[in-house]
Amino acid sequence: MDTMLHLRLITPPNKTDEVVRLIEKTVGTTHLVVMAGAARNPVGDVVLCDVAREAGDELIGVLRASGLDETGSIAVENIDLSLSKRAEKAEAEAPGEGADAVLWEHLAEATHEESTLSITYIAFITLATMIAACGVVLDNAILIVGAMAVGPEFGPLAGFSTAIVQRHPRLALRSLTALLVGFAVAMAVTVGFSLLMDSLGYFTEAKLEAERPNTAFVYAPDAFSFIVAVLAGIAGTLSLTSAKSGALVGVAISVTTVPAAANAAVALSYGDTKQTVGSTEQLLLNLLGIILAGTLTLLFQKWLWSKPR
Known part of the structure; x- marks a missing residue:
């Protein structure tokens, strides 16, 4: 029971x-x-x-x-x-x-808390981006997965989808602010972190430009990038609304949002325009896919529960 x-x-x-x-x-x-x-x-x-x-x-x-x-x-x-x-x-x-069953009041409250721009949110997204920066330079998939687990960006993504479905402009503005400011701060700090690591000899441009079979996907967006983002968006949204799943499981499956932001920051620190642009496209593609999937999933659930039983 x-x-x-x-x-x-x-x-x-x-x-x-x-x-x-x-x-x-x-x-x-x-x-x-x-x-x-x-x-x-x-x-x-x-x-x-x-x-x-x-x-x-x-x-x-x-x-x-x-x-x-x-x-x-x-x-x-x-x-x-x-x-x-x-x-x-x-x-x-x-x-x-x-x-x-979807408890819409609970969903609105949960996404409100998770999409609020706070010092803790900024700290987590910044730390996640810095971890991912180490992952892309070292071509280490484990660090990439770790960064995805630490990143809190699914909260405002889910909040934005909820705001669209529930027609809640304040929640939409709060979520969008958390996303834009969060990623801007995280990437700016990661540029500085990359320059520091380069001065210490831990990061090099040669490592960034070398073949990276495990992490090259973060700056090479394709159709699968969008497909995976959509699937992750559906799974993450269901984790919020279902009684059988823990809250915000989507945090751990945020695909390549944080890793793409990290790669863009590191590439920017070295003046690599190609990887910076590619990573930014990957980031935007994933954000769009998750928001679209989350919104459609919530709309479907709302329609399903509005039908007579």
Whole structure:
């Protein structure tokens, strides 16, 4: 039983009966508890219930439509274990599969946090780009994979896709700002890092220009670059919306965004226009592919759950 949600609501006394009716009308709810006068800040009643994940978005939507998020509080938690025949019955009655359900409010909140330009975000994307710089110069695929795992850029990519689908201009602007500023700072710092490593004798132009069978793909965009980016975008988006996948798995499968940015920065430090342009094209192609795939995946999920069951 891993697809149930627990709701803790604080309601003004004059709205409690309305909230209880909304819960009782929603298919897939159970374990309804009302504690009159239990809340102190804000003052009101506490209402608890469990709801099948596939019915959760509908219930949260009607509760927000009633204004409860403004006059009281709505808190939602995942239930890791629920030993209850009533819970099993509620989950069976709810339409669809819990693992496939999309909690749009949760998605918006998660992508909001992950797409905010912060010192931590800048630090991670910069460190990831510097690690990738070592990977491209040494032609080391392990370092490239490591940089992909450290890079946080899938957060704002997912945020931008969510903003398009949900028509949320502020989230779109926040995500775009995080992407542009993040990559600009990371690449600028990596240029300086490359020059430092060159002065110490660890980076050389000969290594960058040599045959690199493991990492040459980062500055040679082709059709497969776009195809892989699209597949990664779908997988990353599903990792955000599915109950069966950890949050932001897409961080580890961000394809060649960070490595391409790193190669462009290193090539720029040596004045290699060809690799700089090729890497930049690879970066933009991957960003476009992931955003397109994420947006289409969310639109499909939204359409699928809007159909009558």
